Amino acid sequence: MTVEHDVGVYTDSSALVLDTVAAAVKKGIRIAVAGNGAEVFGTVEELFLNTDQLADFKERLSALLAEYAEQTQAPERKRYWLAMAFYPDIVQ
Numbered sequence: 001m002t003v004e005h006d007v008g009v010y011t012d013s014s015a016l017v018l019d020t021v022a023a024a025v026k027k028g029i030r031i032a033v034a035g036n037g038a039e040v041f042g043t044v045e046e047l048f049l050n051t052d053q054l055a056d057f058k059e060r061l062s063a064l065l066a067e068y069a070e071q072t073q074a075p076e077r078k079r080y081w082l083a084m085a086f087y088p089d090i091v092q
Contacts, residue, residue, distance in 0.1 A: 018085075025083045058086075 032038040049057060071077065 021083060021085075025081075028081055 029040055033040065047057070065082075073079075
């Protein structure tokens with residue numbers, strides 16, 4: 001599959017998805033910071049996991065995200081966005 005996009009030509013849809021997500025995150029952060037000087041929390045972590053740890057990590061992370069995703073809008077709550085990528089390193 002080849003996709004023409006305003007930042008390049010992609011031969012694989014996952015590259016297009018990644019660039020689209022990255023562009024949305026950058027835009028959101030720029031707006032948040034420019035609009036009210038919002039503090040942005042970010043981190044990049046290197047994890048070394050075996051198969052069991054990987055399954056446990058994904059399960060616990062999914063449960064944590066689900067717990068907070070169940071929250072509804074209320075005057076005392078601000079909306080936050082979370083963008084995350086979790087992938088194996090092919091260079092060993």
